[in-house]
Amino acid sequence: MCSTANYVLPLRRTCEVLATPGRLCGGVSMSNNFSGARSHGAPQDTEMDVAWQELMAITELQEFEVATAGSYETAPYQTMQPMVPMGGYEMAQSHSETPPAVCELSTADTYNGCYSQEVPVRHRLSSHAEAMYGHSDSQRNQRMHPIASHSQPLHVALRAQMNMSGTNQGQRRANAGLSQDLHRHMLWTTHGADDLESDSGLSLGSSPPLASPDNPVSGAPGCKSVTYSDGEPDSMGEHARRAHIHYSMDYQSQAQSYLHPGAQTSYISNQPTSSQPSAVTLSMKQGQTTALSNLHIDSGESSRGSSQYNLYAQPQGSISSPASISRDERRAVSLKIPFQMEKIINLPVDDFNELLTQYTLTDTQLALVRDIRRRGKNKVAAQNCRKRKLESIIHLERELHQLQAQREHLAQQRVEFKHSLAFIKCHLTDLYSEVFSHLRDEAGQPYSTDEYALQQTPDGKMYLVPHATMQKREQC
DNA sequence: CGTGTATGTCATAGT
DNA sequence: ATACTATGACATACA
Incomplete structure (x- = not known):
């Protein structure tokens, strides 16, 4: 067993740091943080390493080391501005794993300067982050309009997402699309409908196909083989669509008359002449925009979509005045559903059922009404789901930016800590040399740093220990 | 004509 | 069991 008493060299007091012979008291301005410091020929380097290890034992620094070593940064955000050097330190120093051997920072001014700038720098960081990402507190608390302030990254993210799903889509469309089309084709063939509805608006399972105006109800009410298709020629060309304008006008004026009784359209010509298609079309657009405004929850939406068709030969590019009614509305008209679409969709279930009891509806009508309600809801x-999705993407982007800003801040702190540590090491070296220079042996001669080293015990006492003894002790 | 976007619809799981 | 909601996937219209 090795004991301290065996190798402690009694020291004669040669300076004020020696309270009792053979022991140095903690009067020296050495911190206990460096209690493990020892000397092996080159005392500075070894002690520095120990001190370095202790400092790096700080959890935050370790974590930062890991984070830095991970190099997980994403390419699109590599363009962040370089870290702002702290005080007089250069960034190049921050990447030097080996602390400077020569203390160039051993002036109090430099040391203080290292921290005196911390607050301003933090402020600068915060401002920098806000400038980069627009994340002021006021903005954080305010609901962002999608695409407004993050249009580019949002679109990038969305595109990425859509592309991802699109890839999947492409694979599925080959199969699912084929089977669905086949399914539809069989359905329509079965029901004798030659007017294929090319989009997915056809209810495949929830209700039977119904009659269309083009294909007048081939069966009596309740006949399961009829279809409520509006006969919308989805698959026909624009020319063919325009050929249906006359029919559509009558059809929709009828829709206006009792689907939206509150929006009676005196401007609608029940017998539009082919010589006045433009005027009639314009009137229809305006009237329907008003009449249908209640149907669309999101008033900002255009009429685009698979179930709303532009039958009125709108000029290309003019989408500001949606001029179509929904397919379900036309279906409702064709089956003479005596309710407003808005009521069908938005009434509470009890009121809705009560409404249904007030009329005698055929099974076909009933099925259509329920499908309309389901589709409307x-x-x-x-729409809500997509809004949430966009908001979620925006939130994640914001979070990403915040984390990147935090990472940048931690990098700054790391630079600060490194330089602080370098300074402390230099200061420690100076103190060590100073203390050692004051020590004298019994003959009044100074101790050689090659033969002795100062060592501090955990209780703060300082000992002058021969190197040979220390090596033995290490072997114990 | 190909591509991206917006929207409606369906199927399905969960509430 | 029924109605409703949420969401992925698909289809379509449109720019």
Whole structure:
């Protein structure tokens, strides 16, 4: 067993730091943080390493080391501005894993300067982050309009997402699309409908196909083989669509008359002449925009979509005045559903059922009404779902930016700590040399740093220890 | 004509 | 069991 008493060299007091012979008291301005400091020929280097290890034992620094070593940064955000050097330190120094051997920072001015700038720098960092990402507190608390302030990254993210799903889509469309089309084709063939509805608006399972105006109800009410298709020629060309304008006008004026009784359209010509298509079309657009405004939850939406068709030969690019009614509305008209679409969709279920009891509806009508309700609710749900999705993307982007700013801040702190540590090491070296220079042996001669080293015990006492003894002790 | 976006619809799981 | 909601996937219109 090795004991301290065996190798402690009694020291004659040669300076004020020696309170008792053979021991140095903690009067020296050495911190206990460096209690493990020892000397092996080159005392500075070894002690520095120990001190360095202790400092790096700080959790935050370790974590930062890991984070830095991970190099997980994403390419799109590599363009962040370089870290702002702290005080008089250069960034190049921050990447030097080996502390400077020569203390160039051993002036109090430099040391103080290192921290005196911390607050301003933090402020600068914060401002920098806000400038980069627009994340002032006021903005954080305010609901962002999608695409407004993050249009580019949002679109990038969205595109990425859509592309991802699109890839999947492409694979599925080959199969699912084929099977669905086949399914539809069989359905329509079965029901004798030659007017294929090319989009997915056809209810495949929830209700039977119904009659269309083009294909007048081939069966009596309740006949399961009829279809409520509006006969919308989805698959026909624009020319063919325009050929249906006459029919559509009558059809929709009828829709206006009792689907939206509150928006009677005196401007609608029940018998539009082919010589006045433009004027009639314009009137229809305006009237329907008003009449249908209640149907669309999100008033900002255009009429685009698979179930709303532009039958009125709108000039290309003019989408500001949606001029179509939904397919379900036309279906409702064709089956003479005596309710407003808005009521069908938005009434509470009890009121809705009560409404149904007030009329005698055929199974076909009933099925259509329920499908209209389901589709209407689902449409709103889809709109909300997409809004949430966008907001979620925005939130994640914001979080990403905040984390990047935090990372940058931690990098700054790391630079600060490194330089502080370098300074402390230099200061420690100076103190060590100073203390050692004051020590004298019994003959009044100074101790050689090659033969002795100062060592501090955990209780703060300082000992002058021969190197040979220390080596033995290490072997114990 | 190909591509991206917006929207409606369906299917399905969960509430 | 029924109605409703949420969401992925698909289809379509449009720019």
